[in-house]
Amino acid sequence: MTGPVEFLLFLLGASLLSGVALHLSDRLLRSVGAIGAVARVLLAEGMRRGAIPIALLILFAGLLALPDLLSENRIVEYRVQSLLQYGQAWISVVLMTLTVLLGCGSLSEEIAARRLDVTLTKPVGRGRYLLGKWLGLVLIDGVLLAVAISLLLVLIPRCAGEDHLDAIPAADRVVEPLLPAVTDEQVADFLERGRVTDPDRWDSLSADEAKQRARGALSRSARSIQPGSERSYRFEVPPRLPEGSVLALRPYLGRSTHRSIGAVLEILSGDQIHGAIVGNAELTEIPLPAGPVEQPLEITIAFKGAVEEGVDLPAILWAGRDSIRLRIPDDSLAANIARSSLMLWLRLAFTAALSTVAVTVLGFPVATLSLFIFLVTASTGSLLVIDGSTEVAHAHSHGQEVPRSFGKEVLEALALIGEWVVVALSDWERHDASSTVSTGILVPGSDVLRCLGVIGLLWTGLSLFAGRWLLRRRELGGASP
Amino acid sequence: MAVAREGVVTGRVVSTLDSSLAIDCRNLRKVFRDFWLRPRVVAVDGVDLSVASGEVFGLLGPNGSGKSTTIKMLLGLLFPSGGEVRVLGHPPGDPRSQSRLGYLPEESCFYPYLSGRETLDFYGRLFGLSPSVRAERVSALLAMVGLEGAADRPLREYSKGMQRRIGLAQALINDPELLILDEPTSGLDPIGTRQVKDLIGKLRDNGKSVLVSSHLLADMEEICDRVAILYGGRIQEVGSVSKILVRDDRLEWLTSGATTKTLRLAREAVVEAGIEVEEVAPARRRLEDRFLEIVEEARDSGTENSGVTGGGKLASFLTKEGDGGPAEGRSDGGDSSESAEGSS
Numbered sequence: 001m002t003g004p005v006e007f008l009l010f011l012l013g014a015s016l017l018s019g020v021a022l023h024l025s026d027r028l029l030r031s032v033g034a035i036g037a038v039a040r041v042l043l044a045e046g047m048r049r050g051a052i053p054i055a056l057l058i059l060f061a062g063l064l065a066l067p068d069l070l071s072e073n074r075i076v077e078y079r080v081q082s083l084l085q086y087g088q089a090w091i092s093v094v095l096m097t098l099t100v101l102l103g104c105g106s107l108s109e110e111i112a113a114r115r116l117d118v119t120l121t122k123p124v125g126r127g128r129y130l131l132g133k134w135l136g137l138v139l140i141d142g143v144l145l146a147v148a149i150s151l152l153l154v155l156i157p158r159c160a161g162e163d164h165l166d167a168i169p170a171a172d173r174v175v176e177p178l179l180p181a182v183t184d185e186q187v188a189d190f191l192e193r194g195r196v197t198d199p200d201r202w203d204s205l206s207a208d209e210a211k212q213r214a215r216g217a218l219s220r221s222a223r224s225i226q227p228g229s230e231r232s233y234r235f236e237v238p239p240r241l242p243e244g245s246v247l248a249l250r251p252y253l254g255r256s257t258h259r260s261i262g263a264v265l266e267i268l269s270g271d272q273i274h275g276a277i278v279g280n281a282e283l284t285e286i287p288l289p290a291g292p293v294e295q296p297l298e299i300t301i302a303f304k305g306a307v308e309e310g311v312d313l314p315a316i317l318w319a320g321r322d323s324i325r326l327r328i329p330d331d332s333l334a335a336n337i338a339r340s341s342l343m344l345w346l347r348l349a350f351t352a353a354l355s356t357v358a359v360t361v362l363g364f365p366v367a368t369l370s371l372f373i374f375l376v377t378a379s380t381g382s383l384l385v386i387d388g389s390t391e392v393a394h395a396h397s398h399g400q401e402v403p404r405s406f407g408k409e410v411l412e413a414l415a416l417i418g419e420w421v422v423v424a425l426s427d428w429e430r431h432d433a434s435s436t437v438s439t440g441i442l443v444p445g446s447d448v449l450r451c452l453g454v455i456g457l458l459w460t461g462l463s464l465f466a467g468r469w470l471l472r473r474r475e476l477g478g479a480s481p
Numbered sequence: 482m483a484v485a486r487e488g489v490v491t492g493r494v495v496s497t498l499d500s501s502l503a504i505d506c507r508n509l510r511k512v513f514r515d516f517w518l519r520p521r522v523v524a525v526d527g528v529d530l531s532v533a534s535g536e537v538f539g540l541l542g543p544n545g546s547g548k549s550t551t552i553k554m555l556l557g558l559l560f561p562s563g564g565e566v567r568v569l570g571h572p573p574g575d576p577r578s579q580s581r582l583g584y585l586p587e588e589s590c591f592y593p594y595l596s597g598r599e600t601l602d603f604y605g606r607l608f609g610l611s612p613s614v615r616a617e618r619v620s621a622l623l624a625m626v627g628l629e630g631a632a633d634r635p636l637r638e639y640s641k642g643m644q645r646r647i648g649l650a651q652a653l654i655n656d657p658e659l660l661i662l663d664e665p666t667s668g669l670d671p672i673g674t675r676q677v678k679d680l681i682g683k684l685r686d687n688g689k690s691v692l693v694s695s696h697l698l699a700d701m702e703e704i705c706d707r708v709a710i711l712y713g714g715r716i717q718e719v720g721s722v723s724k725i726l727v728r729d730d731r732l733e734w735l736t737s738g739a740t741t742k743t744l745r746l747a748r749e750a751v752v753e754a755g756i757e758v759e760e761v762a763p764a765r766r767r768l769e770d771r772f773l774e775i776v777e778e779a780r781d782s783g784t785e786n787s788g789v790t791g792g793g794k795l796a797s798f799l800t801k802e803g804d805g806g807p808a809e810g811r812s813d814g815g816d817s818s819e820s821a822e823g824s825s
Contacts, residue, residue, distance in 0.1 A: 037606035041592060048594040048635075114590040118651070121556045121584040122607035123576035477549075477558035 007064050014060045014151050015053075021143040022047065029139070034124045038132025039139065046102055046140055055098040059144065062090045063151050067159040076160055076167040083159045084169075084337075084438035087152045092344055092434070095141050095148075099348055100371045103137050103355025108364035117477045127468035130356055134464060137352035142345055149341045153334055169440025170244070171336035172327035177233040178296065182218045190214045223318040230266075230302035235326050237297045244329040246285040247299060251324075252317040253280040262307035263316060268300040277307055288326070297326075330442050339443040340433040346456040347431060351375070353460045357467035360474060378428040427454055503569060503659045503690035504532040504555060510563035511550050511714075524550040526714040527564070532692055534658070537685050539701040539722075540694040542711035548694045549587060551711075552663055555692075556584060569659055580608060583657035587664045587694075589644035593637035597628050597647050600636060601654055608655040615654075621796035622650035627676075641668040649677065656798055659690045666700055672776055678704050683795045702726065735764065 026043055029036035046052040066083055073079040110116040120126060160167050191214050194202040202210055225231045253263055260279070267274045267286055270293065278284045306313045318324045351371070358367035431451040433443045499505050511525040525547040532538040540548045553559040555566065557574025571578040591600050598619055605615040623629050626646035636644060645668045652660060665681075666674040681691055681704045695701050701708060702722055709719040718725060739747075744761060751758055 033609060034607050037603050041595065041603060044599075045592070045594055114586065114588065115592065117553075117556075117558055118584065118586055118590060118604075119607065120558065121579060121582065122604060122655075123579040123609075124607045125576065475559050477553040477556075 010064050010151070010154075011057070011060050014147055015056055017150075018056050018144060018147045021147060022052070022140070025139045025143055029135075032135070034122075035128050035132040035135060038119075038124070038129055039136035042102070042106055042133055042136030043140060045106055046136075051098065051102050051105075052140060052144075055094055056144065059091065059094040059148055060151060062094070063087055063148060063155065066090070067155055070159065076164040077169075080156060080160050080167055080169065081438045081440075083156060084152070085435060087155070088337075088340065088344070088434035088437065091145065091148045091152070092432075095144060095344075095348055096351055096375055098144075099137055099141055099351045100355050100368055100375075102140070103133070103352050104359040104364050104367045104371070107133060107356055107359045108367070111359075111476070114477065120476065126471040127464075130360075130464065130467050130471055133356050134349075134352050137355070138345075138349045141348040141352065145341055145345055145348070149337060153337065156333070168333060169438070170329050170333055171331035171437075171442040172440050173330040173442045175235045175237055175326040175328060177223070177235055177324060179219065179222055179233075182215050182222070186218055187211055187214045190218055220317055220319060223324065225301060225303040225316045227303055227305045227313060227315070230300055232298055232300045233324065234296040234298050236295070237293060237326060237328060239295065240292050241288055241290050241297075242329050243290040245288045245290065246327050247288055248322065248325055248327050249276075249278055249284045249286070250281060250320060250322055251278050251284075252319040254314050254317075261311055261313070263313055264304040264307055265316075266302040266304060268302070269297070270294075283322075285327070327441075333437075333440075336437050336443055339445065339448050340437045342448055343431050343433055343443070343451040343455075346451050346460075347428065350455050350460045350463065353463035353467065357463050357470065360467055360470045378425045379432070431455060499531070499567075501534070501570070502531050502567070503534055503536070504530060504538075504567070504692060506530050506555070506564060506566040508564040509551065509554060509561055509566060511547075511554060511559060512562040524714050525554070525561075528711075528714070528716055530709065530716070530719075532659075532690050534690050535685060535688045537681055537691045537693065537704055537706050539705035539708035540692065540711060541696075541698065541701060541708055543696075546711040547714040548711055549663060550714075552661055552692070552694060555661065556582075580655065581658040583652035583655060583660045585645075585648045585652040585660075585662045585665055587667070589641065589648050589668070591636050591644065591647065591651070594635055596633045596635055597623060597639070597643075597650075598632040600647055601650055604651045605654045610655070618654055618656075618796070618798055621798060622653060625653075625680075625794060625796045626650045642670055642673055645669050646673060649680075653796070653799060657689065659692070660684060662691065662693045664695050665693060666695065666697055674700065680795060684799065687795075687800050689799075 022043065026040055029040045029043070032039070066087055070079050070082050070086070073082060107116075110119070116129075119129060124132075156168055157165055191202060191210055194210075194214065205213065223231070223233075247267065247269070249265075251263065253261060262277045262279055265276045265278055267276060269288055272289060274286050276284060276286055301316075303316050354374070355367070355371060358371055361367075362370060431447070431454075433447065436443050507529050509525055509528040509530070510523075512520045513522045513524055515521045524545075528547070528551055530538075530551070540551065542548050550559060554561050555568055555573055557572075557579075566573050568575075569578040569581050592603070595603065601619040601622060602615055605618060610618070620629075623632050626649055628643060628646055628650070631639065631643060636647065639647065645665070649662075649665065652662070660681075662681075665677050669677060678700060681693070684691060685706075693701065693705065705722050707719065707721050708725065710717045748758055748761060
């Protein structure tokens with residue numbers, strides 16, 4: 001996809017652009033007083049000690065190599081999707097690593113080499129000093145992120161090829177069908193019948209769990225279509241459908257149905273009828289005509305049966321979240337990726353704050369290791385569950401009385417803390433919008449605002465406050481004779 | 482300020498300290514503790530210290546006597562375990578006193594990747610000095626410490642002596658009222674040592690207070706008005722240098738132009754009076770004086786030398802007739818122009 005000369009030219013161009021942007025950031029920091037002075041020193045440290053240039057080369061070389069690595073994939077859509085997904089992941093990994101190493105390394109060396117002693121005898125204050133370090137890291141991350149994302153946007157059309165520019169995803173707003181709510185009476189009836197027909201299954205569940213499962217089954221059933229019948233779905237859409245709007249279907253045709261088995265559907269939208277053949281768990285997109293539509297938009301799907309004669313399909317179920325929905329083009333890929341990058345920048349800002357705080361108390365090796373463990377755990381969501389907490393939670397869900405004792409109280413408190421950590425970390429994962437962008441789904445502005453509030457303001461603010469508190473209580477100057 | 486317990490300052494307690502002094506501390510105490518908070522070392526044990534305005538005060542003592550710990554407590558880097566401290570009328574670490582204070586650490590611990598000019602500019606920024614004042618002071622200080630020729634070289638290329646010089650320059654960037662110098666002549670050549678000693682004298686003449694800690698007793702004897710000798714974390718003796726060093730049972734005569742005959746007559750007269758003469762010998766020059774003469778001659782003959790060139794003249798802004806003090810040079814707003822090189 002790119003020759004060696006092109007590769008080097010891109011690498012040089014991106015590096016030069018980063019250099020210019022970092023220089024401009026340096027000039028910008030000159031107007032921020034003492035905090036800006038501390039940030040500028042961090043910037044100089046990163047540049048002159050080679051951390052930033054090396055990170056730049058790794059970042060850009062990795063991005064430039066991606067199209068070639070993905071060229072084996074012959075389906076253009078998947079190739080572009082992979083480039084977007086892996087590209088954003090690569091940017092995230094390199095910048096997180098740079099932030100942790102530069103953040104922890106800079107402060108720990110200043111403490112060890114007693115540079116901090118001299119700095120803190122000036123009227124800068126420990127909190128402002130920490131803020132300066134954080135600002136420097138955030139600026140470096142911002143500049144590198146902006147250049148890396150720009151490079152990724154340049155690479156996307158090259159990866160797709162001139163003839164397949166339409167394979168580049170935009171930012172579609174997803175509209176789920178409006179479904180009637182499942183009532184408590186319906187749930188009760190369903191459970192009553194279930195306990196008669198399949199007592200082993202339903203009696204083994206707790207009351208809450210049984211209700212939850214019954215509600216899910218009823219909801220799926222309300223959307224499913226029997227062979228030879230039809231069902232109408234209503235969607236709340238804008239008054240005018242733009243070009244490129246589609247009805248996206250991923251039907252579930254039964255557990256034992258092979259992928260090659262197709263079902264014939266007839267779709268009625270307004271006065272237009274489309275015929276479609278859909279595969280089991282395969283994504284099928286049916287284009288919708290652009291123009292004004294009635295509110296809400298009603299789409300009727302008729303299930304005509306299997307494509308092959310003699311094959312018996314029990315029903316079409318819409319099982320997953322992406323089983324039936326409308327995708328309406330709403331924004332460009334560039335704008336979508338910009339929103340996603342802003343969320344990444346906010347997460348980097350939090351990582352920067354956490355780095356400076358951790359090294360205040362832990363020292364470089366332990367702080368770095370702890371931060372990497374945190375980042376890996378938060379990104380993968382793979383958390384160890386405390387055995388005791390599950391026991392308590394399980395007993396509660398079954399409505400049983402747990403005997404009270406000090407040990408149990410402690411365990412319950414631990415379970416609550418664990419739950420809080422899980423929720424907090426799921427927030428971290430939730431604000432990673434890279435897969436949303438790569439599948440062409442709109443990252444809503446509300447998600448960015450939520451990320452700003454939770455991670456950018458709350459988490460980062462608390463970390464910086466904790467760092468200031470800790471640094472103010474730390475003795476410097478060697479602390480022993 | 483009173484210290485009720487380690488690290489916690491209780492500002493509401495009425496202080497008995499004199500705020501007009503540059504440094505005033507009473508019963509200052511520092512106990513280092515182990516991980517379990519058990520007392521490990523009593524580094525400073527009931528030190529009373531006062532430094533008046535315009536005074537050069539020396540802290541003397543062997544290694545581990547508590548000099549550096551005392552200085553770090555005065556700077557707010559270590560928290561006292563007991564006692565009361567005021568620096569320029571404020572508790573240690575208070576920005577109001579920090580803005581009028583200069584500090585030269587024992588070791589040169591500056592950013593190795595910044596140049597001399599950038600280093601001074603950075604510390605000037607921390608004091609909130611305006612760009613024009615900063616530019617002026619950075620140039621003046623570089624000239625004063627003889628580093629104009631090496632101003633744009635990174636500090637990692639500086640020799641130890643050059644780093645001490647830049648350290649001294651950074652301590653003076655804010656035109657401080659109080660200067661705390663920890664081993665100021667350590668690592669300096671005799672020229673640098675002479676310049677620093679002269680500089681301290683000139684600063685005193687311009688009303689600055691200086692607290693110096695050093696092992697080099699000859700230097701301290703020359704520059705200090707008063708000294709305190711520490712041992713075991715306690716002050717063993719404090720007073721003016723002349724008072725501490727005077728020996729009532731010894732007398733020295735220094736004469737010039739005396740002939741052998743005159744000397745013999747004088748000696749006989751002294752012996753007749755019942756006074757013992759221990760030694761009569763020709764006066765010797767000090768090695769420092771001879772060294773300085775040789776270097777001065779080489780410089781006058783145009784011999785080139787890398788690194789430090791000249792210097793030693795007090796920067797004009799540090800004199801009473803200079804161009805304004807720290808308050809005059811402070812900038813509340815942003816910097817519109819830039820004096821030093823960019824950092825990146």
